[in-house]
Amino acid sequence: MKYFDTHAHYNDEVYKENLEETLRICKDAGVDKIVNVGYNKESSDKALELSEKYDYMYAAIGIHPHDVFKDKTIDIYDIYQANKDKKIVAIGEIGLDYAFVSDNKLAQINLFIEQIEMANALKLPIIVHTRDASLDTYKVLIQNIPQYGCLLHCFHPTDDLVRLTLEKGFRVAFGGNITYKRNASFGQYIKKIPIEQIVIETDCPYLAPVPYRGTINTSANLPIICKKLSEYKEMDIEYVSEKVYKNSCEFFKIN
Numbered sequence: 001m002k003y004f005d006t007h008a009h010y011n012d013e014v015y016k017e018n019l020e021e022t023l024r025i026c027k028d029a030g031v032d033k034i035v036n037v038g039y040n041k042e043s044s045d046k047a048l049e050l051s052e053k054y055d056y057m058y059a060a061i062g063i064h065p066h067d068v069f070k071d072k073t074i075d076i077y078d079i080y081q082a083n084k085d086k087k088i089v090a091i092g093e094i095g096l097d098y099a100f101v102s103d104n105k106l107a108q109i110n111l112f113i114e115q116i117e118m119a120n121a122l123k124l125p126i127i128v129h130t131r132d133a134s135l136d137t138y139k140v141l142i143q144n145i146p147q148y149g150c151l152l153h154c155f156h157p158t159d160d161l162v163r164l165t166l167e168k169g170f171r172v173a174f175g176g177n178i179t180y181k182r183n184a185s186f187g188q189y190i191k192k193i194p195i196e197q198i199v200i201e202t203d204c205p206y207l208a209p210v211p212y213r214g215t216i217n218t219s220a221n222l223p224i225i226c227k228k229l230s231e232y233k234e235m236d237i238e239y240v241s242e243k244v245y246k247n248s249c250e251f252f253k254i255n
Contacts (some may be wrong), residue, residue, distance in 0.1 A: 001241040002032040003222040004248035006173050007093070007127065007153050007201035010057075011036050011046035014205045014216060022218050023054070029220040032056060032245070035252065037093050037127060037153075039064035041075045048079070051087040058252065060090040060127050062115055065097040065108040073114040080122060089252040091119035092127025093153055096140070099132045108133075109140060116144045125149030125251060134158040141168075149251055154203055157189035165193060171251050173201040176209030176217060179228050190232040195240065199248045200225050 037060040038044025044061035051059040094115040119126045130137040138160040155172040208217035209224045230237040
């Protein structure tokens with residue numbers, strides 16, 4: 001079986017000292033493709049550097065809501081224009097995160113909308129981060145349709161977002177969090193979403209799955225996530241791994 005990590009952060013400093021060894025272990029585990037995802041200007045530049053160095057890596061560029069006052073949409077646009085012939089496959093991660101803030105919601109929403117509009121102009125899909133902001137995420141995506149695809153990263157299902165996913169044909173990514181006991185309720189939603197709309201991810205170095213929770217995550221843990229997904233879907237793991245790999249390639253338009 002081979003795996004596609006649709007959301008990784010090997011552009012994170014935590015891998016600086018042992019990146020080659022980490023990636024060797026990932027390849028041994030069957031990891032075939034990786035999208036490194038930017039969350040500000042600096043990390044987007046780094047994601048591009050990695051995509052140039054490794055033939056199985058691709059880049060997504062964007063501004064995370066945590067960096068709403070650090071970088072601007074034009075910064076990401078300039079990165080694209082300077083690298084349009086390189087392996088940029090999405091705008092992301094972009095979205096809303098209200099977990100630790102209450103005073104910058106409007107700024108986050110405006111940045112989110114700007115980046116959706118940019119993605120549409122560049123004919124690229126988006127990768128969406130949403131945390132404690134599902135209703136506003138729903139409202140933004142209903143009113144500002146991503147024309148070239150939408151992937152809801154680290155998908156935390158709610159009735160609104162699942163309905164939107166089904167209505168608009170969005171893709172959803174499940175990661176190590178589906179192995180956590182407190183998220184067992186995800187199962188009912190996972191069963192509702194067709195396998196054709198699902199991909200897997202690690203969000204490494206974050207969200208390591210059980211039994212490695214609390215450690216530095218890597219793409220080598222994708223088989224654990226895929227196994228748990230197959231259990232929730234009550235499908236053969238080989239079938240699930242093949243489907244989510246194919247879905248990932250189709251979403252990012254990678255052969």
